[in-house]
Amino acid sequence: MTAHSLSLDHLVISARTLDEGVQYVAARLGVAPAGGGAHPLMRTHNRLLSLWGGVYLEVIALDPHAPAEAGSGTPRPRFFALDDPATHARLENGPYLSHWVARVERPRHLATWQAQYPQRIAPVVPMTRGDFTWGLTVPDDGAFPAWQGAGDGVLPSLIQWETTRQPSQVLAPANLALKTLRAVHPQAKLIGEQLRWLGAAHLLDVQPSDGAAALVAEFETPEGPRTLA
DSSP states (O other): OOTTOOEEEEEEEEOSSHHHHHHHHHHHHSOOOOBOOEETTTTEEEEEEEETTTEEEEEEEEOTTSOSSSSSSSOOOOSTTTTOHHHHHHHTTOOEEEEEEEEOOTTSOHHHHHHHOTTTSOOEEEEEETTEEEEEEOOTTOOOOOBTTBOTTOSOEEEEEOSSOOHHHHSOOOOOEEEEEEEEETTHHHHHHHHHHHTOGGGOEEEEOSSOOEEEEEEEETTEEEEEO
């Protein structure tokens, strides 16, 4: 690992509704996500679940109570590919582990890093929710991060917290530990190249696949090993 290696911030479960996502996680891990709130800029809302080691799980869905426009003019595309018809079609089969987010720690400044390498890092969008303030990399079209066309949720979004507290520090402990995070991808070589460049290769095991890209997270729970995919 390099001096500027990234750390895992959180996992993302996409769902048609928060209720569906919460039920999915509760059925598999034995604990229901509870904390969270709304993201007015993205017109989404979430529920959160603490994991051991300063990591958390996010269930995210379109917010049916959000206004059609965020502010004035045409709303920007939602993040995590939530406006993509392919995502909508997949969610018809139920919630799934769609993405993960890696944390950029200071003294490295995420916005400066992105400005230096705009071809590798998506624009940084300032966001707030309650007492939390952060910057998150979000492609202009709302798609997942990609490198030379390879992404599909397997490459992480990058986050830098601007507040001293983070969600993992205020959520109720849930006695759950992420054991491994792994992925398969038809362009595993490109994914691995970008992960190494980011300083995130130690966070995700990527193997080649002839099929679709997929993420799998394995957990230790009081009831034994459990998996989200």
